[in-house]
Amino acid sequence: MQFEKYHKEIDKELSKIKLNNNPKELYDPIRYVLKMKSKRVRPILAILAYKLLNRNWKGIIKPCLSLELFHNFTLIHDDIMDKAPIRRGKRTIHEKWNKNIGILSGDLLMILAYNMLSDLPKNMLSKTIMRFNEVSIKVCEGQQLDMNYQKKSHINEKQYLEMIRLKTATLLGLSLELGGYLAKMNLNEVKTLYKIGELFGIGFQLSDDLLDVYGNKNFGKKIGGDILENKKTFLSVKAYELSEKEDKENLEYWKKNNNSSKEKIEKTTEIFNKLNLKKITEKKIKLFFDLAYKKLDSLEIKKLYKEELKNYLNLLFERKI
C-alpha cells in the first residue's frame, strides 16, 4: 500500500495523455494496453530515485511516463515476435486485433514515449533524449539476441547474462538514472543509479527464471512454463553447462518431447534438482543484488532517504508488489 500513491498518480497522468479517437483501430489497442493491470515499475523507480534528493516528486511524472510507454511498446512488438497469446492475463494486441495493428500501435506508443519527454526543461532534454536513445538501441539489441538464442541449441552463461542485461536490465537502469538526473544529481551519482538499476534488473530476471521452476502460487505464472516452451533461462543454460552424459541426454530428450507437459516439467526439474540449480541460481541472484545494494549504499545521500527505494526493491524482488 505504501507505494500505491505513486501508482495512482502515474495512472492519473497516463489518463491525461490525449489520444485521438480515430482511427479506432489504432487508438483502441493503445487504450487497452494502458489500462492493463501493471506494476508501473519503471516510472516508480524513477520517482524513488528522484526522491533520494528531492521530495517534490509530482512534477516529474510526465517524463517518467516515457519509460512506461516505451516498455509497453517493446512488450507489444516482442509479443508479436514471440507469438505470445497472453500478457498480464489479457489477450495480446496481435491476438485480440491482428499483427498489423500490433505493429502500428506499438510504433505509435514509441512515438508517444518520446512525446512525454518533449517538455522537459530545454537544458535537460538533449541529454535525456540521447540516453533514452542509447538505452532503446540496447533493448532492441537484446531482443534480437533473444530471438537468435531461441534458435540456438545452446548458449553459455555469459551470453545469457548479456542478453538479459540488454533486453531487460538497461531500461531499469535508465529508470533510476532518469529520476536522479531530473533531481539534478551529479554525473557520478547518475551513473551509479543506472548501474544499480541494471544490476537489480539482471538479478530480477534471474529470480524470474528461478520462480518459473521453484516458485509458489504467489508468482502468478504457471510453474514450468519456461520449461514447456524450451525457453532459454539461467537454469536451462546452467543445466546444459553442468550436466553430464545421461542427464544431458535426458534434458535433450525432454526438450524435444512435447507429449506430456506434466512429465516434461517433472523430469526436467528432477535433473535441475540433481544439479543443485536452485542454490546456484539463488547464489547468482544474491551476487547481483548485493552489488546493487552496495552501490546504493555508496551513494552519499542520507540513509533515511534510501530506505524507500530499498523497500521498494525488496518488495519487488519478493513479488509482494
Place this chain on the structure above:
Amino acid sequence: MQFEKYHKEIDKELSKIKLNNNPKELYDPIRYVLKMKSKRVRPILAILAYKLLNRNWKGIIKPCLSLELFHNFTLIHDDIMDKAPIRRGKRTIHEKWNKNIGILSGDLLMILAYNMLSDLPKNMLSKTIMRFNEVSIKVCEGQQLDMNYQKKSHINEKQYLEMIRLKTATLLGLSLELGGYLAKMNLNEVKTLYKIGELFGIGFQLSDDLLDVYGNKNFGKKIGGDILENKKTFLSVKAYELSEKEDKENLEYWKKNNNSSKEKIEKTTEIFNKLNLKKITEKKIKLFFDLAYKKLDSLEIKKLYKEELKNYLNLLFERKI
C-alpha cells in the same frame, strides 16, 4: 545533376552513422536499407527550404537525416503490413530476412531517427521533437486508415485525400518546415512551408496514382500495378463515384477477376477513359500544385532564392529526378 551535390552530402552523412556490428541480424538490414537507391527527397527538401534564407547548408544535414530515417522506418513496417515483396527494386526486409527482423530493425531505425535530432541547439530541440512527434502520429494514423480502406469496398474522395495527406504528405510538409525552422524563419513562414510540402505531397501522390494507369516507361513502375492489386487510388475512388450501371458492374467484375492480368488492366482502363479520369485527375493535381506554388510565391523571400526549390519540385513531379 544539379541536385547531385545534396544527395552526395546526405549519403556521406548517412554513412557516418555509427552502427554496431552485433547482433548482425539487427544491423545488416539497417545497412541494407540505407544503401538502397533512394532519391533522399525529404532531406533534400529540408535543405532547399533552409537555403531560402541561409546558404550555408552543410551544417544542417544531420538533423535532416531524421526525416530520411523515419521515412525508411515507415517503409519497412508498411511493407510488412502490405506483404510487399519488393521495394526500390530490391527484396524487402521481411522477405530477405523475416518478419520479426523487419519489425525490430524498423523499430531501431525510428530510434535512430530521433538520435539524429539529439544534438540540435538546445533552444530548437524541444520544438523540433514536438513537431516530429505530431507528424509521426499522423503518419501512423494514415497507415491505419490505408489498411482500413483496403478492406472497404468503397471510400469517397474526401476520405482518400485525407488518408494520403496523413500517410504521405505530412512528412513532406515537415521536411520543408524543418529546413525553414533551422534557418530561423518566423512562425508564419515555417507554417507556410509545412503547407507547401503538404499540398505538394498530396499532388505528388495523385500523380503517382495517375502514372500507374497513364504513365510511360520512365515511371519505373509496372503500368496497371495498382489496378491488379485492387488498390485504392484517386482514380479507382473517382471511378466508383462517377460510373453508372453497366460500367459500375464491369468495374466490380474486373475487381474480382484475377484470371487475366492483361485484360483486367485493359478493361478497367477503358472504363477510366470513358469516365475521363485522366483529365479529372490532372485537374485535381494541378489544383494542389497551384495551391502549393501560390503559397511558395507568397513567401517574402527573394524570388531568386525560390528558384532552386521550385526547380526541384518540378523535376520531382516530372519524375526526372
